[in-house]
Amino acid sequence: MSPDVLVGPGDDSAVVRFGKQHLVVSVDAQLEGVHFRLPWLSPVALGRRSYHVSVSDLAAMGARPRWLVVHYTVPPGFPVASLHAIQRGLVDEAKVFGSVLIGGNLSRGRQLGIVITVFGTQSSHPVTRAGARPGDCLFVSGTLGDAASAVRAWKRGKQPSAPLQRRFARPTARLALGQRLARRGLATAMIDVSDGLVQDLGHLCRASKVGAVVNSTSLPLSAAYQRANHGDPKLALSGGEDYELLCAIPESKVKQVRQLVRGVGCDMTLIGRFTSGRRVRVVGATNPGGTGFDHFQF
Amino acid sequence: MSPDVLVGPGDDSAVVRFGKQHLVVSVDAQLEGVHFRLPWLSPVALGRRSYHVSVSDLAAMGARPRWLVVHYTVPPGFPVASLHAIQRGLVDEAKVFGSVLIGGNLSRGRQLGIVITVFGTQSSHPVTRAGARPGDCLFVSGTLGDAASAVRAWKRGKQPSAPLQRRFARPTARLALGQRLARRGLATAMIDVSDGLVQDLGHLCRASKVGAVVNSTSLPLSAAYQRANHGDPKLALSGGEDYELLCAIPESKVKQVRQLVRGVGCDMTLIGRFTSGRRVRVVGATNPGGTGFDHFQF
Numbered sequence: 001m002s003p004d005v006l007v008g009p010g011d012d013s014a015v016v017r018f019g020k021q022h023l024v025v026s027v028d029a030q031l032e033g034v035h036f037r038l039p040w041l042s043p044v045a046l047g048r049r050s051y052h053v054s055v056s057d058l059a060a061m062g063a064r065p066r067w068l069v070v071h072y073t074v075p076p077g078f079p080v081a082s083l084h085a086i087q088r089g090l091v092d093e094a095k096v097f098g099s100v101l102i103g104g105n106l107s108r109g110r111q112l113g114i115v116i117t118v119f120g121t122q123s124s125h126p127v128t129r130a131g132a133r134p135g136d137c138l139f140v141s142g143t144l145g146d147a148a149s150a151v152r153a154w155k156r157g158k159q160p161s162a163p164l165q166r167r168f169a170r171p172t173a174r175l176a177l178g179q180r181l182a183r184r185g186l187a188t189a190m191i192d193v194s195d196g197l198v199q200d201l202g203h204l205c206r207a208s209k210v211g212a213v214v215n216s217t218s219l220p221l222s223a224a225y226q227r228a229n230h231g232d233p234k235l236a237l238s239g240g241e242d243y244e245l246l247c248a249i250p251e252s253k254v255k256q257v258r259q260l261v262r263g264v265g266c267d268m269t270l271i272g273r274f275t276s277g278r279r280v281r282v283v284g285a286t287n288p289g290g291t292g293f294d295h296f297q298f
Numbered sequence: 299m300s301p302d303v304l305v306g307p308g309d310d311s312a313v314v315r316f317g318k319q320h321l322v323v324s325v326d327a328q329l330e331g332v333h334f335r336l337p338w339l340s341p342v343a344l345g346r347r348s349y350h351v352s353v354s355d356l357a358a359m360g361a362r363p364r365w366l367v368v369h370y371t372v373p374p375g376f377p378v379a380s381l382h383a384i385q386r387g388l389v390d391e392a393k394v395f396g397s398v399l400i401g402g403n404l405s406r407g408r409q410l411g412i413v414i415t416v417f418g419t420q421s422s423h424p425v426t427r428a429g430a431r432p433g434d435c436l437f438v439s440g441t442l443g444d445a446a447s448a449v450r451a452w453k454r455g456k457q458p459s460a461p462l463q464r465r466f467a468r469p470t471a472r473l474a475l476g477q478r479l480a481r482r483g484l485a486t487a488m489i490d491v492s493d494g495l496v497q498d499l500g501h502l503c504r505a506s507k508v509g510a511v512v513n514s515t516s517l518p519l520s521a522a523y524q525r526a527n528h529g530d531p532k533l534a535l536s537g538g539e540d541y542e543l544l545c546a547i548p549e550s551k552v553k554q555v556r557q558l559v560r561g562v563g564c565d566m567t568l569i570g571r572f573t574s575g576r577r578v579r580v581v582g583a584t585n586p587g588g589t590g591f592d593h594f595q596f
Contacts, residue, residue, distance in 0.1 A: 002398050005365075014401035016365055018419075019317040027367040027415060029405045067303075067314055069325040071413045100300050102312035107327045110408045115369045117325060117415035121316075 007126055011207070012060040012191060015126045022122040026057035032112035040154055043082040045169040046114070047089025053194070054116040055097065056173040056243040060192040062127045062182020065099045065120040065175065073109035086114065097175060124182045129207035132189035132248030138212055138272040139257065141174050141244045143167075143222040144197055148239020149229060163224035171243035177264045178245055186257050189248040196240045202280050204246060211277035217284045220269040237282060248274055305424055309505070310358040310489060313424045320420040324355035330410035338452055341380040343467040344412070345387025351492070352414040353395065354471040354541040358490040360425045360480020363397045363418040363473065371407035384412065395473060422480045427505035430487035430546030436510055436570040437555065439472050439542045441465075441520040442495055446537020447527060461522035469541035475562045476543055484555050487546040494538045500578050502544060509575035515582045518567040535580060546572055 006022065007015035013026040030036060030050045041049065055065040070090065074083060091101050099118070146167035153160035160168075174192075181187040191204045197214070205212050216233045229235055247268075249257050254270075261268045304320065305313035311324040328334060328348045339347065353363040368388065372381060389399050397416070444465035448458035458466075472490075479485040489502045495512070503510050514531045527533055545566075547555050552568075559566045 005398055005400055009399070009401050014365070014367065016400060018321065019319050021317045023316065023321070023417075025365070025367055025401060025415075025417075027369045027401060027403050027413075029369050029371070029403060029413075031371065031405050031407050033408070034406050067312070067323070069312065069323055069415055071325045071327050073327070073329065073411065100303055101307070102303055102314060103307050103323060103325060105325050105327060107329050108332050109329050109411065110331070113371065113407065113411070115325075115327075115413040117323075117367055119321075119323075119417070 007128055011128050012057040013063065015061065015122070022126065023119055024058055024061050024063035024122050024126065025117065025119040026054065027115065027117045028054040028057060030114045037154070041169040043085035044089035047086040048093040048170055050114045050116055051090050051093040052171045052173040052243060054118045055099070055175060056171070056192040056194065058118060058120050059173045059175045059178035060190045060245060061122065062124055062178045062190070063120045063122040064179060065097065065118050067100055067102045068094060068116055068118045069103040070101065071104065071115040072106045073111065073113035074106060075110055075112055076108065078112060122182070127182045127187050127190045129189055129191050129204045132204060132208035132210050132274045133250070134210055134274050134276040136188055136248040136250050136274040137254055137270055138214065138274060139247045139249050139268045140193065140197070140220065140271050141177055141266050141268050142242070143220045143225065144193070144242050144244065145225050145229070145236030145239050146222055147171060147241035148235045149225055151241065152235065153228070161224050161228065163222065164228060168241060171241065173243055174245045174266060177261070177266060180260055180264060181247060181257070184256065184260065186253045186260070187247040187249055191246050193242040193244045193246050194240055196238045197246070198237050198280060198282065200246060204248070205278065205280055208248070209278070211275040211279045212272055213275055214272040214280070214282045215284045216282050218269060218271045220267065305426055309426050310355040311361065313359065313420070320424065321417055322356055322359050322361035322420050322424065323415065323417040324352065325413065325415045326352040326355060328412045335452070339467040341383035342387035345384040346391040346468055348412045348414055349388050349391040350469045350471040350541060352416045353397070353473060354469070354490040354492065356416060356418050357471045357473045357476035358488045358543060359420065360422055360476045360488070361418045361420040362477060363395065363416050365398055365400045366392060366414055366416045367401040368399060369402065369413045370404045371409065371411035372404060373408055373410055374406065376410060425480045425485050425488045427487055427489050427502045430502060430506035430508050430572045431548070432508055432572055432574040434486055434546040434548050434572040435552055435568055436512065436572060437545045437547050437566045438491065438495070438518065438569050439475055439564050439566050440540070441518045441523065442491070442540050442542065443523050443527070443534030443537050444520055445469060445539035446533045447523055449539065450533065451526070459522050459526065461520065462526060466539060469539065471541055472543045472564060475559070475564060478558055478562060479545060479555070482554065482558065484551045484558070485545040485547055489544050491540040491542045491544050492538055494536045495540070495544070496535050496578060496580065498544060502546070503576065503578055506546070507576070509573040509577045509579070510570055511573055512570040512578070512580045513582045514580050516567065516569045518565065
């Protein structure tokens with residue numbers, strides 16, 4: 001890898017030295033039938049969602065998204081008006097968060113696809129996945145499992161409750177939080193939760209060469225999630241599409257983190273610890289529904 | 299559009315101010331069944347081809363490609379070894395031209411797709427599509443219609459000749475040529491020929507608010523093209539996939555351009571003139587096969 005590449009493939013984003021600055025880059029896709037189905041959300045909401053899904057990887061480095069380019073794959077017969085609506089959702093949401101769509105391209109294809117490359121700047125060192133140390137506290141932002149609960153309902157032919165639908169249609173990339181954690185040097189490692197808590201925690205642990213223990217009774221669960229899952233934390237542990245930040249915070253910085261979140265507008269919850277082993281363990285789960293698990297190992 | 303965006307959507311690449319430098323960005327896709335078919339080229343060749351197709355848009359701005367990110371869409375059952383071979387072709391070809399693949403992503407999907415975003419630097423002002431003036435000379439690099447002749451043969455179930463196949467499998471983005479034309483301020487407008495000469499000339503003319511007249515007897519045609527087309531220039535005018543540079547050169551700079559091409563390793567041919575109208579006209583075509591056309595208008 002050439003010397004101007006500070007972070008190459010395998011982390012949330014790539015980071016290259018550009019003049020005196022860092023350029024932070026990530027690419028992400030939303031494919032119909034894979035990441036979403038058309039009846040689940042309006043075209044405008046799809047555009048908005050696509051923005052957050054792409055910039056979430058920059059949030060996880062502590063970077064600020066500045067510019068985007070998009071490639072659309074459009075199946076035959078897809079309404080032009082819907083394509084315009086997707087683009088409008090993307091452009092408008094980008095604007096709200098201080099980013100600009102600067103280019104795009106379009107191909108015919110068999111399924112609707114939106115591939116976005118986002119690049120931004122960083123005023124601090126990038127926070128990678130590799131840096132967590134045994135003893136660090138494991139924090140997660142927001143709540144977990146809401147979007148996955150919505151997807152499960154849709155796949156069963158049911159209508160999810162409005163708060164769950166909203167969390168799928170409009171995940172909020174934790175940009176301000178990630179930037180502040182990075183700038184103040186509070187997080188030793190970060191990743192965004194897109195594949196599910198346990199899986200993404202596994203990525204982080206592998207990169208950091210540590211293990212972790214998660215206390216499932218501490219998971220931040222929304223009221224809507226609790227209702228839909230009868231209190232079972234399983235989907236919050238394994239479901240994807242959360243786009244929350246998972247961070248390793250040294251014990252000595254926890255107080256500062258608690259102060260910081262007040263100004264950011266999203267909670268952070270202590271859900272476990274990093275350990276010296278290489279395993280990710282989930283402990284403490286008791287399912288009021290009856291099928292509770294304990295020391296559930298992945 | 300924000301003030302740091304120097305060239306926004308609608309040109310070959312976007313250009314943004316980044317610190318004291320210009321960052322030049324473009325996105326392009328190669329989709330199976332749309333841009334290529336699997337039997338037409340080996341996985342390694344597909345990776346190589348994808349590199350040139352993406353950086354060609356940077357060549358047309360006079361920029362130097364530095365970094366790439368790629369998103370693969372992979373259909374069920376697609377061999378992992380083939381995916382690795384595509385990646386190897388892409389990475390190795392990038393290296394040859396001084397670029398580095400810094401990140402990537404992969405989704406399941408219904409058809410093989412390779413979406414590449416490339417970004418690079420520029421030591422001169424970007425040469426956009428808008429800048430050609432009436433009276434400027436119309437030059438094109440290399441030869442035209444070779445790749446389109448190969449595609450036509452394949453679609454008819456025939457085997458194209460080796461030189462035509464090679465031109466499809468390994469187009470050569472005119473990076474050195476584009477950079478020198480830009481740096482020395484020789485071209486008033488540029489575009490790369492990906493959709494076919496007449497169509498891309500139309501894009502350039504619209505952006506520049508000029509017209510053009512092309513002399514079809516002046517088109518640079520390879521010996522292999524001549525054989526496959528019995529001398530008919532039609533496919534060189536309308537076929538795509540050439541990835542040659544189409545440039546507007548003021549009369550006063552033509553001598554310098556002729557000197558410059560000697561050091562670059564590809565020819566440039568004078569094929570017409572820009573005019574004050576808004577039309578693209580093709581004149582002078584005589585088809586030895588008999589169906590010749592004259593003043594063929596698009």
